[in-house]
Amino acid sequence: MQYLIALGGLVVLVSAILAAMGFHGRPQVVGIDLGTTFSVVALKATDGTVSIIPDHVTGKQLLPSVVTYKSDGKVLVGDVAVAQRGRSPERTIFNAKRFIGRELGEVSQESAEHAYRVVGNFTENSREPNASSLASPAGFAIELDGKKERWVSPIDVGAEVVAHMRRSVTQHLGDILSIRRFLEPNSELLRRPETAFRAAGFEISRAVICVPAKFGFPETKATQEAFERAGMKVMRILEEPTAAAIAYNLHKGEGVRHVLVYDIGGGTLDTSLLYMNGNAVSVLSVAGDDHLGGSDFDIQMRRLLESKLERGDVQIADSETAKESCESSGLHILAEDAKIRLSSEQKVETRCRASDGKDRIFAIGRQEFEDASSELFSRAMAPVQKVLDDQMMTTDYINDVVLVGGASRTPKLRELLQDFFGSSKRLHTEIDPDITVAWGAASVLD
Numbered sequence: 001m002q003y004l005i006a007l008g009g010l011v012v013l014v015s016a017i018l019a020a021m022g023f024h025g026r027p028q029v030v031g032i033d034l035g036t037t038f039s040v041v042a043l044k045a046t047d048g049t050v051s052i053i054p055d056h057v058t059g060k061q062l063l064p065s066v067v068t069y070k071s072d073g074k075v076l077v078g079d080v081a082v083a084q085r086g087r088s089p090e091r092t093i094f095n096a097k098r099f100i101g102r103e104l105g106e107v108s109q110e111s112a113e114h115a116y117r118v119v120g121n122f123t124e125n126s127r128e129p130n131a132s133s134l135a136s137p138a139g140f141a142i143e144l145d146g147k148k149e150r151w152v153s154p155i156d157v158g159a160e161v162v163a164h165m166r167r168s169v170t171q172h173l174g175d176i177l178s179i180r181r182f183l184e185p186n187s188e189l190l191r192r193p194e195t196a197f198r199a200a201g202f203e204i205s206r207a208v209i210c211v212p213a214k215f216g217f218p219e220t221k222a223t224q225e226a227f228e229r230a231g232m233k234v235m236r237i238l239e240e241p242t243a244a245a246i247a248y249n250l251h252k253g254e255g256v257r258h259v260l261v262y263d264i265g266g267g268t269l270d271t272s273l274l275y276m277n278g279n280a281v282s283v284l285s286v287a288g289d290d291h292l293g294g295s296d297f298d299i300q301m302r303r304l305l306e307s308k309l310e311r312g313d314v315q316i317a318d319s320e321t322a323k324e325s326c327e328s329s330g331l332h333i334l335a336e337d338a339k340i341r342l343s344s345e346q347k348v349e350t351r352c353r354a355s356d357g358k359d360r361i362f363a364i365g366r367q368e369f370e371d372a373s374s375e376l377f378s379r380a381m382a383p384v385q386k387v388l389d390d391q392m393m394t395t396d397y398i399n400d401v402v403l404v405g406g407a408s409r410t411p412k413l414r415e416l417l418q419d420f421f422g423s424s425k426r427l428h429t430e431i432d433p434d435i436t437v438a439w440g441a442a443s444v445l446d
């Protein structure tokens, strides 16, 4: 009874504060980018402003799309799961998006590249009784305590990531409403702010979702199922390049536009050519490289460090301040960091701790790194030519170029794209390329 009274009071309070903030009347819709490497959730207020909702555990905008299934049945999501990857590689599922809605026979190449075991549905009474059949849906075998095994589908993995983001939204709204100030510290409602939101008529269970333009019906349907399993109602499904174009308001322009969306994430490159005529958008062609992204540049940088070490192209330091060892795993961490710093600097230094106890100091120039990565850069540009060729178009037809994905920050890539399209065309890079897709998804409904 007391709980109900408290809830009633809170509903009034929540409604009043939400209304004052510009969230009134309509149920809230979030835009979600369930990515291969990272996921992002964005929310649009009634006054039109879009904001990215930080992860409720780390406060970061990007949630790694990584899930660890522990042997006791517990599930970890995001950065805590990433931290488990070294210790339990066989139960830490990343890149699940590469498997969603696909059959075992379609993913053999992917399976070979991951430490976890990819198998067909061996759940009891599965419609496909033979889990080794190439037609069985691809999923992951997770060992539980007592030698039992559980089959986890990519849909389950996606649902865990979505459910985690949904909690972030609830928590975030709870925080901005300062509900905490009005509640007893150990109040039941504080632990479940969603109850109050739902009672106040603010459902945070509707989403606009995005899928790659290359997804067919089975992958799209499976993605939608992941959201539904996490309790979200899917209001609309956008293709990712379309969402990116919407983020830049290109659908508000007059007349016909051709838009090239260049999306390079952690491990995949997708380029899409869009035809836009006001609100009508269609994807004319797509091309890409399923195995090219920021992580390939990390590996290239690590190789560069390794070769410098081998050649002795390093300084030996007197002091010992390095945190990472000169082993491959340590160099990989240094490589990721050096690559990011080289995006804004011409020359960087980094150091590792050698087995003799003395630090080795590397100096890496941007030019040197770009030369070492020349093959990656030519692979990165090939799909751009291809989407144009597929439509028998030249760069003259392209009105806008939109850059998406973390690796699109690479200065050399921007330079190559600018050269390709000519200096008269501006590349759209104003929005943080990691959040563009979620931003567009959140802003599409008005």
Ligand SMILES: *[C@@H]1O[C@H](CO)[C@@H](O)[C@H](O)[C@H]1NC(C)=O
Binding pocket: 121, 122, 123, 124, 125, 126, 127, 137, 153, 155
């Ligand atoms: C796996 O098999 C179980 C048992 O028949 C079924 O309930 C489930 O939907 C299947 N999952 C997929 C993704 O096919």
Ligand SMILES: *[C@@H]1O[C@H](CO)[C@@H](O)[C@H](O)[C@H]1NC(C)=O
Binding pocket: 130, 131, 132, 133, 134
């Ligand atoms: C299951 O399928 C695999 C591959 O198609 C085949 O080699 C195996 O013999 C089948 N097993 C059974 C029990 O039918």
